[in-house]
Amino acid sequence: MAKQVKAYPTEPLKCWDEAKTLRKNYYEDYLNAHNKGGIRWAGGAWTFSAIPAGLGTDVYFITGEPYGATIAFYKDFAAKCHDATEAAGFPRTLCAYMRNYWGAILLDKFILADGSVVDGYPAPDFIWQDHICCSHGKWYQVVKWLEKKKGKEVPMYCIDVSVGYSLEPSEPLEEYKKNYLIQQLNDGIDWLEKVTGRKYNDKLLCEAVWNEIRSTSLWAEICALNQAIPAPLDEKTMYSLYVMGTLMKHRPECVDFYEKLKEETRDRVKRGIAAVPHERFRVITDTQPPWGFLKIFREMEKYGVVSLGSLYTFGLIGMWEYKPDGTWIPKPLPPKKPKTREQALRAIVEWTLNKSEWAHFYRPELKTKMMKSIVDQWRANAVLLHYNRGCEGLSVHIAENRLGLLEAGIQVFPFEGNMGDEREFDLAGTLGRLTAFFESMGLKKIVE
């Protein structure tokens, strides 16, 4: 029962069911691609997914990290995947998403969005990946080996993206760096034609690139609306919404969904509809959460705490940039939709290298800077840092980020865990420490 604390009106998201349906269809479409006469590919959520779209409208795909997270959410299946991966000789210190993904292949089972598990892992017809971190560099190499052991030769193409980043219009990337990526994508299109036997369609490419630019810009605009008090969205809910961008950022369904979501979120702001009725303390988090234990967010709500998002939730898919006055804003769309292959490849390279989550792979202080911007602009009271043992890439330098935030006078609560391996998360201990943190911030439980 709620004690006497101001309560904002709240209501469920109208587009919630559509989000569930989109995700359900996504996994089922991949599974059934061959039955529909289509082809399927696999690769990371960060990869240039708009490029294979030029092969046709019957091209289905599965992105690795969200699939690893889906497995993590269903802890029983995740445990079986861990066992299978470790039995195959892989250490448990590797990327947890990657181990979950390999585990499913080793078990020869496929999990759907609702947690149902079907026999027979649907091998991709080709792999289209990019090397954003050490794990992503090796992930699909092992997938290739595992599929080969099962008798299927899966061709693989990887894109080297190690050319740096551009966060501010005043500091654009040099042309030769962009050209290095554009050349790889051009070569990649030739490779796609060769391995699939299909003729490439530049019109479909241009559509897909424009969709990706629009959907990733729209997601940033949605996140920016969460600056409102009360926040119209909470991060636990946002996980189910941002995921569309990690699954199908270049698809028209994603653009349509984010258009609707933006309108609904804007309407919630206008009407003062809160995600957490007793909002009185605003936090942001960092890196992927421990997916099997999202109930920690519901526990936080009992103290009137709302998690507004994170650099991860905002910037993994959303595109942002710094204005000259230092404000962090959704990146405006390029002036023109691409009309040729060359224009499309250039547009997607320039857009993608602006990804916020990309930049801090190179310089940890950039992550601290962006987190400070979020704290300021979203009016957050504290930062909860997940020392995520499951992701080397996004956890790198996190202790330095903590120090940077503390130096800026921001309250920080670090906790250890793992996004994809439930064995490395202590729910009771974490909740106990979180309670102590909230109490030290002067908060008491409002709702039992």
Next chain:
Amino acid sequence: MITAGVDIGAKYVKIVFFDGGKVIGRAKALIGFDVAKSASDLFESALKNADIKRNNIKKVVATGLNRESIHSKPPVNAEDVVSEVVADAVGAFHLVPTAKTVIDVGAEEGRGVKIGEGGKVKDFVINERCAAGAGTFIETMARALEVKVEDMGPLSLKSTQAIPMNAQCCVFAESEVVTLIHSKVPKEDISKAIHDAIASRISSMVLRVGVEKDVVLVGGVALNPGFLPPLKKELNADIIVPEYPEYVSALGAAIIAAKG
């Protein structure tokens, strides 16, 4: 106005009765399988010994790992609960008003709390999922050495040489102790190695939030004379151990109760 603080930790329940800025009664007992019953039984007997009626206690605040076990539940009916971190800060600040850092080492948890003006918590750190930075570690090692736990501290003070103990886990450390025993290393030196190891773990944890003087050590392990010297050395700081250090959390809870 009498208030009470009840600290229900992993191994002991501690109770403090507080009145007019002073402690007027203390009680401590081991926790049995039924945590709520252990706390309630001690509370009843402590009331009797102090000749206080429950009706005369204005407010009871519970703290510690198992604080919820008596929250709004008879017979104790604690009116409120508070985390150990906040209770530590308030209790230590009351005893040592110059305190800036509180280190609490209990049976299964080690904590470092940085405190600011008025005893307010500025930052804190707690050991994660491992007893190697807590009293249970010393108990486990005492069993391996076949020494009474209360003798471990005095024994370590007789050591003549430093032996490194590298295991970062209670279970593996026990294996390391067994190896040292088989290597005929004197028990005094092994005992010192154990205290050095726990001091090293606690200090590296506390350094994450920063150590500011005055530093106050509380919790049951503060009663162990073998723990203080290596901790002082690791932190390169003098450490104040108040009287009855194991009651500081309960005291903090009682003070919070008095503040309403």
